[in-house]
Amino acid sequence: MVVLDLEWNRGYDKKPLNEILQIGAVRVERLGGPIVGVFNACIRPTVHKKFDLGAKKLPDLGAFKSSHTRFPAAAEAFRTWCAGDRAFAGWGAGDVEALNENCKYWGLPPFEAEEFFDFQRAFAHAVGADQQVALWRAVEYCNVPDVFDYHSAVNDAMYTAVLGAWLTPEDLAWRPEPSPPRGRRAALKLSPLPFPRQPRQKVGPCRTPEDVLDGKEGRTPSCPLCGQREGIARWHFSVPEAGMPQRFYAVFTCPEHGRFLCRMILTQRPDGQWMGRRTVPGAAPELIREYAQALDGGVHVCRGGGGRRRRRRRRPPDHPG
Numbered sequence: 001m002v003v004l005d006l007e008w009n010r011g012y013d014k015k016p017l018n019e020i021l022q023i024g025a026v027r028v029e030r031l032g033g034p035i036v037g038v039f040n041a042c043i044r045p046t047v048h049k050k051f052d053l054g055a056k057k058l059p060d061l062g063a064f065k066s067s068h069t070r071f072p073a074a075a076e077a078f079r080t081w082c083a084g085d086r087a088f089a090g091w092g093a094g095d096v097e098a099l100n101e102n103c104k105y106w107g108l109p110p111f112e113a114e115e116f117f118d119f120q121r122a123f124a125h126a127v128g129a130d131q132q133v134a135l136w137r138a139v140e141y142c143n144v145p146d147v148f149d150y151h152s153a154v155n156d157a158m159y160t161a162v163l164g165a166w167l168t169p170e171d172l173a174w175r176p177e178p179s180p181p182r183g184r185r186a187a188l189k190l191s192p193l194p195f196p197r198q199p200r201q202k203v204g205p206c207r208t209p210e211d212v213l214d215g216k217e218g219r220t221p222s223c224p225l226c227g228q229r230e231g232i233a234r235w236h237f238s239v240p241e242a243g244m245p246q247r248f249y250a251v252f253t254c255p256e257h258g259r260f261l262c263r264m265i266l267t268q269r270p271d272g273q274w275m276g277r278r279t280v281p282g283a284a285p286e287l288i289r290e291y292a293q294a295l296d297g298g299v300h301v302c303r304g305g306g307g308r309r310r311r312r313r314r315r316p317p318d319h320p321g
């Protein structure tokens with residue numbers, strides 16, 4: 001069995017490719033068995049000009065930029081290393097699809113997985129969790145020493161393979177039934193007060209997604225009861241299986257009315273500019289679940305959101321010539 005993990009970058013341009021920056025994999029001969037082979041390729045990015053929010057935070061970003069290996073060479077080396085093994089596993093689904101999307105882009109034949117085992121889904125079943133468990137949390141739960149950086153594909157593949165020891169064939173075969181979790185609203189301590197349906201606020205257009213999330217306009221939603229504007233210091237987002245995160249969640253507090261959940265949806269316009277649509281929806285179970293998932297995903301800390309205000313000096317108008 002090949003336990004696979006990838007790091008990729010979606011960029012901010014119109015080329016719809018999750019460009020793979022790293023292929024990491026380990027081989028095990030049985031579920032939870034010892035690691036008998038390791039594959040690691042750092043890949044030079046050539047498709048997108050910019051790195052998205054997730055890619056910018058990868059610990060090995062420097063190694064990708066300075067790598068001399070391009071995707072076709074890395075993919076062929078990986079194919080050789082797989083040596084015909086068609087049973088793949090990963091933390092979450094979607095890595096084989098992402099790999100094949102890149103193969104298609106470069107005109108290479110796809111990897112044909114006979115089986116794919118989603119260890120994340122199986123782990124949720126094994127421990128009785130009612131939502132997806134982040135890799136680091138599972139590692140912590142199982143008391144596996146976490147001496148290597150996360151979000152390095154080869155390390156994450158290794159952690160995933162080790163966690164296989166906690167899984168049974170029954171866990172691997174399990175499929176979840178959708179059921180809204182109860183009681184999260186209480187855990188979040190959201191305001192129990194009902195409020196009228198809130199209008200959507202347009203934010204932008206801005207040059208980058210960060211500008212939408214960091215700008216004063218973007219991070220000051222209003223209390224749905226009194227209209228008082230409150231500040232947001234950080235946005236949480238689920239790391240999608242493909243593409244860059246587009247839904248961001250935050251909690252803000254009105255001193256008088258309590259805590260509210262706020263959602264921002266980012267879209268890119270045809271001219272490349274970014275728009276945000278911000279809402280303060282009612283605390284429906286679906287929203288609470290999305291927020292809980294985002295808490296296990298990534299965090300965007302707002303620049304300038306720390307309350308320290310800088311006075312800007314007015315610049316004289318530019319002189320032509």
Ligand SMILES: [Zn+2]
Nearest residue numbers: 223226254257
């Ligand atoms: Zn209020």
